[in-house]
Each structure stands twice: as C-alpha cells, then as structure tokens.
Amino acid sequence: MHPDVAWAVWSGERARRVESVVDGFLPPATEPPQRLHEAMRYAVLGGGKRVRALLAYAAGELTSADPAVVDRAAAAVELIHAYSLIHDDLPCMDDDVLRRGKPTCHIAFGEATALLAGDALQSCAFEALAAAPLRDRGQAVLLLAQAVGSRGMAGGQEIDLAAAGQSLDLAELEHMHALKTSALIRAAVRLGADCGRPMSADENDALHRYASAIGLAFQVVDDVLDVEGTAQSLGKTAGKDAVQRKSTYVTLMGLAAARERIETLHVAARTTLTGFGTGARRLLELADWIVARTH
Ligand code: GRG
Numbered sequence: 001m002h003p004d005v006a007w008a009v010w011s012g013e014r015a016r017r018v019e020s021v022v023d024g025f026l027p028p029a030t031e032p033p034q035r036l037h038e039a040m041r042y043a044v045l046g047g048g049k050r051v052r053a054l055l056a057y058a059a060g061e062l063t064s065a066d067p068a069v070v071d072r073a074a075a076a077v078e079l080i081h082a083y084s085l086i087h088d089d090l091p092c093m094d095d096d097v098l099r100r101g102k103p104t105c106h107i108a109f110g111e112a113t114a115l116l117a118g119d120a121l122q123s124c125a126f127e128a129l130a131a132a133p134l135r136d137r138g139q140a141v142l143l144l145a146q147a148v149g150s151r152g153m154a155g156g157q158e159i160d161l162a163a164a165g166q167s168l169d170l171a172e173l174e175h176m177h178a179l180k181t182s183a184l185i186r187a188a189v190r191l192g193a194d195c196g197r198p199m200s201a202d203e204n205d206a207l208h209r210y211a212s213a214i215g216l217a218f219q220v221v222d223d224v225l226d227v228e229g230t231a232q233s234l235g236k237t238a239g240k241d242a243v244q245r246k247s248t249y250v251t252l253m254g255l256a257a258a259r260e261r262i263e264t265l266h267v268a269a270r271t272t273l274t275g276f277g278t279g280a281r282r283l284l285e286l287a288d289w290i291v292a293r294t295h
Contacts, residue, residue: 007285011054014074017067018053019045021075025128039109039117040124044082047100047235051218051290052077052184056192058282059207063196072132073140073191079125080148080184084157086118093161094240101235122148129191140191147187156180168247174216181222182215189283203276210272210283217265218290223248224258225295234295266291 001009022044029038053074060070089096089104090111097107106114129140146152156179159172168176189211193199199207225234226241227250241248249258269287273280 003285007289010282010285011289014054014057014067015050017057017071018050018074018078021071022078025075026124035109035113036116036120039105039113040121042108043086043105043114043117044079044121047102048078048081049293049295050078051286052081052188054286055185055188055211055214055283056195058286059189059192060195061282062207062276062279063193063199064279065192065196069133069195070192072128072134073188073195076125076128076132076144077184077188077191079121079128080144080153083118083121083125084148084153084184086114086121088157090114093157096237096240098231098236134195136194140194143190143194144187147183152179152183152187153181156183163247165245166247168252170252173247173249173252177216177219178212181219182212185215185218186211206272206275210269210287213265213269213272214287214290217262217269217287220249220258220262220265221291221293223250224255224262225293226250227255229295262291 023041026041026044027037029041031037056074056077057067057070060067060073085099086105088094089099090106097104099105102108104114105117108114109117125144126141129144130137132140134140148154150158156176159176160180163172163176186208189207190204193207223241226238226248229238231238240246241251249261253261266287270284273283276283
C-alpha cells in the first residue's frame with residue numbers, strides 16, 4: 001500500500017475510534033439535564049482533526065501499547081481540547097461565532113450552558129482517565145492536570161489574554177504557546193506512550209523533545225493559516241490575528257521566516273525519533289501531516 005494511503009487509512013480508523021470512545025463515554029443527549037448533555041456532545045463529536053488523539057495512539061505504537069488501552073487517554077485529550085475551544089470562543093475570551101464549520105457552542109446553546117458544557121467536559125476527561133485500565137492511573141491524572149492547569153494550557157490562555165493590545169517578543173510568544181497549545185500536545189504524546197512498555201529516561205526525553213517541537217510547529221502553522229486560509233477552508237474565522245493585532249509568528253518574523261521555522265521544527269521533531277526504529281512510524285507521519293495541514 002502506498003505510504004500516503006496507509007497513513008490515511010490508519011488516521012481515519014483512529015479518528016473514528018476515538019469518536020466512538022467519546023460517544024460511548026459521554027452521557028446520552030436524552031439524559032437530564034438534556035440541554036447540557038446536548039451541548040457537550042455538540043462541542044466534541046462530529047468535528048475536529050483529532051490531532052491530539054492521533055498523537056496519543058501514535059505514541060502508543062512507539063511503546064507497543066494496545067490501542068484499547070490508549071482509548072481513554074485519546075478520549076481524555078480530545079475532551080479537554082473541546083472544553084478549551086468552547087471557553088476560548090466565549091465573548092469574554094476570543095468571542096467567536098464559528099468553530100469546526102458550525103456555530104460555536106455559546107451561539108448554539110447560550111453562554112451559560114456553553115460555560116457549563118466546557119466545565120463538564122473537563123470533568124469527563126479526568127473521569128475517563130481515572131477509571132481507565134492504565135498501569136498508573138494516578139500518574140496519568142497528574143500529568144493531564146499539570147498540562148491543563150495554570151502552569152499549562154489555562155496559564156497560556158491567561159498570558160494570551162493579558163497580551164491583548166500589546167506586542168510580545170519572540171521569546172514571550174514562544175513561552176505563551178508552549179503553555180497554551182503545546183502543553184496538551186505534550187501530554188497527549190506522553191499519555192499515549194505510557195500505555196505501553198516502560199520507557200528509558202533517554203526515550204522519555206526524546207519523546208518530550210519531539211512533542212515540544214511538533215506542538216510549536218502546530219502553532220506556527222496555525223498562525224500562517226490564519227493569514228492564508230479562509231473561513232470555509234478552516235471551519236473557523238480567518239484573519240483574526242490581524243484584526244485583533246495579535247503578535248504571531250507571522251507578524252514577528254514575516255511569512256517566509258515563519259515557513260522556515262516550521263521546517264526547522266519539522267526536521268527537529270523527526271530527528272528526535274531516529275533511535276526508535278519502526279515503532280516511530282506513525283509519529284513521523286503525524287509530524288509530516290501537522291506541518292503540511294491546510295486546515
Ligand atoms: C480556555 C483554558 C482555555 C484555553 C484555551 C486551545 C486554546 C486555549 C485556545 C484555542 C485558540 C487557538 C486558535 C489556539 C491555537 C491552536 C489551536 C489549539 C487550534 C485549534 O486546534 P485544532 O486545529 O482544532 O486541533 P480541531 O477543531 O481540528 O480540533
């Protein structure tokens with residue numbers, strides 16, 4: 001099978017897999033309070049590239065994990081991600097009306113229900129991990145909590161909000177994204193890998209460097225797409241960074257240098273995996289896909 005086809009088959013199968021795990025884990029929309037459960041399901045099901053889940057499954061392949069064991073880790077990171085998007089789209093934050101090609105959760109369900117849906121999805125993520133068939137559930141819960149709290153994603157979001165109307169330098173921008181975007185991506189990789197055989201300290205370190213590089217590359221691509229994409233291709237509002245006068249890789253470096261930075265991070269991510277052999281195949285493919293993505 002051609003490598004591109006094999007990748008499409010694998011990623012499509014894993015994306016459907018996590019969709020069904022999340023679907024089975026969430027309360028049904030018919031269960032009271034129906035509106036809240038409907039909003040939760042609206043935000044997390046039927047959309048999104050599932051990058052974080054794919055990273056968890058791919059990292060699981062590196063340590064020969066059974067995908068059935070990775071399922072809960074993959075679901076947990078997608079649940080957290082969906083919560084963060086709901087909250088990020090609220091009027092008090094990024095104030096957006098379009099997400100994954102449909103009205104944002106607060107447009108569809110109202111602000112109060114959207115806020116609660118985000119809260120409840122975050123709880124669901126921890127519930128999924130806490131009851132998962134993992135070797136060390138406590139460690140997994142700790143890892144995710146640290147990645148999404150004030151020293152991780154939520155902290156990065158606060159730095160981003162505080163920077164409104166100000167210009168950040170490159171180091172400040174990188175620090176913000178290391179928390180806001182990369183922390184969850186790093187957690188996805190580590191949680192997935194931890195579902196398989198124990199890793200050596202060197203392997204752990206290499207995987208951490210892979211995830212950091214790919215997390216940052218994901219963000220630089222996001223900045224480039226905000227300039228080059230359309231609402232139709234992205235499924236979310238395009239050109240927002242310029243309207244909000246946000247510092248981005250493109251505003252600080254220019255488009256050409258931002259593209260070069262993506263390629264440098266791409267090469268760095270691939271290089272960190274050289275010692276892993278064929279088990280790294282999916283992580284390598286994911287690195288290629290993340291930097292080449294168009295939405
Ligand atoms: C509200 C605590 C809190 C955090 C929000 C994730 C986030 C932090 C904000 C989202 C805003 C944003 C554009 C971040 C940059 C990168 C990013 C996370 C893009 C969206 O992720 P994708 O492209 O989305 O993986 P899909 O829809 O494919 O899942």
